[in-house]
Amino acid sequence: MHLSGTHACILGASSDLGMAIAHTLADAGIELTLSACSEQGINRITLAFPAATILKLDMKEIAQYAMTDRASELDGIDSPDYLIDCMQTDFEAFIAGAESSDVTSYMETNISGRAACLRHISRMMLGKRFGRCIFISSTAAALPNAGQGFYSASKLAGEALYRSLGVELGKRGVTSCSVRLGYVQSGRGTDFLEKNPQTTGRIPMARAVTAQEAARSIAFLLSDDAQMINSTTITMDGGLTACK
Template sequence: MDMCGEVILVTGGASGIGAATCRLLAAAGASVVVADCNEARAKGVAAELPDAMSLVVDVSDAGDCERMIAAIAERYGKLDGAFNNAGITEVSVLNGAPMPESHALPLDVWRKVLNVDLDGVFFCLRAELPLMLKSGGGAIVNTTSLQAHISYPRTAAYTAAKHGVLGLTKAIAKEYGEQGIRCNSVSPGVVDTPLTNGVIHAPEYRDMLLAPIPLKRFATPEDIARAVLWLLSDQADYINGATIMADGGYLA
């Protein structure tokens, strides 16, 4: 894929799916903006890539998202694509503590997950869209999840947030398609990333999570990144408001 001359933003770009996507975008010729709350890791990924910049952003802060886009406009003058990928889970907020039942989920955990995973996507979109309109259009991909379609016990916050992102993706696709902006989402299945590694390889979960996957393996970050690259590219220029199930056949 030839993405030379395009400027693409990746949030959550410092590790996992985000970092893999940054590397594929750069290999396709894009100028990549690596945005993450972890400054050191974001700088590390950007340092690997030609004509890349790193930005520190807390996507749950609308002002931070506005400042992120202002920095992109200052350096590149445009924005052709965005991968709104930053996210967390209840497990990451609880720092490995046992997952409570939903009626006992601390309200601060609920709020934190919704702030990052749903509000954060909207705050990014709200900041990105004006610069994309000024740039003459573009492509957006939001990270949803297998849990935008189904759920697991004790994941109420994450499930609610990802269902919300799925609806938000459709709303943006409907509203901005006529103005040359496509908005789609990718729904990863079980991906082996730093965010999930401690859970999916735990003896009590591994076999249960592998059983419904016909391919009998967990996804790699690169598996998901290739789907994102396609959705951002001109090869997907008639795909709008869609969700790519990158789940190895889990929901089949």
Template sequence: MDLKLAGKTALVTGSTAGIGFAIAKRLAEEGVEVVITGRNQAKLDEAAAQIAPVGKVRPILADPATADGAAALIAAAPDIDILVNNLGIYEARSFTEISDEDWHHFFEVNVVSGARLARHYFPRMIERNWGRIIFIASESALLPPGEMIHYGMTKTAQLAIARGLAEQTRGTGVTVNSVLPGPTRSEGIVDFIRSVVENKDAPEAEREAEFFDKLRPLSLIRRLIEADEIGSMVAYLASPLAAVTNGAAIRTEGGIIPTIA
């Protein structure tokens, strides 16, 4: 299917691996010139080299989780058509052990980074009467997990920002949406699952099964999501074909969230 994205420009944060990389690659395949970001030059160059054979990619070394990093990124890419706020961190930690510094750090990285970029790009999209802003949230936004409440809090905050911005797009060609992935396969999620299951020395497949049995029992697909599966959904939402989807929180979590949530 032609998503009619050829000639557009997108910025995808946190895009050297995992969901962010999959989104960037999928957009590049659709003819989008993709700006990818990261804090490590070697990883950034490696990601760009993997995307280059399928489309246009421009790597920028910058960290929008800091004000200076966001300013540098905006200076290097002042105008874009599509903003995908994917940058984020997570960890398992007992609520009583989450320090003030932890709360602030998670909020700064997961929430403020995206707000900084949207603050710059959103008015320009409104002025041009076309644009897409997509926040990569999580099923944890609606069902905060007990083992990482601070992470869940940041994902709920992303939904609030996205919906509030969408309210300001009335009558324009700009849309703002959130995507709610469930647990998605990556190096980080493998380590995370090992940290929360009881049998840490079991084979990976058994650890994954235990994770879904005990910690995500509502999942309908009973498996980790592949990053490419999220990338395809985001590419569609970024396209003109998704013009009537606005202010939405799109569930791509494998059925973890009950219908009544």
């Protein structure tokens, strides 16, 4: 596996999956810019990756700055070759019962903020005529459980943004794809699986994806060998969504 780029930016790097991706890329000699939205997350990635550039990014603020073209924390990102977008805030609610203010805040953070980040970083990639962007989506984009409607909507919106980026910029050396992960043995996924052990019985491979498996697959998708995988969504769920 060969990586022509030397610098990767990981949004939402303090998650278990983000950390696994960061370790995989660091082992490959890639320079890292890592972001988190909380002080706890910043402390976690700082301890694990002391040589990385660490940024605290508030996506809601970034979305608001973008409306007026004001400078934001995004200016701390210095021309990455790769973007891996693991960023996602937690919000589950029934559509009919959700508070309007919570819905607005969630969408502003996870759709408008993401769009502002992608716009900013892809412009830097255009200057080099090289870039690879990967969005971490979820099988809930297509098959949400009750209460996941807003989460599903934000994932579908993210997939649309990344798909369109590859269509628009592929000829200029900037490509993209999304990865729909099923149940992952990390973070909130671990808590859910421990409380619902019957869930793995629905997966043909009878287990969840590990964070390390996902990280290695994402590293491959960044590689030169995967450049023609563009403007599409790949599902990695052990066969879960192939079943009735």
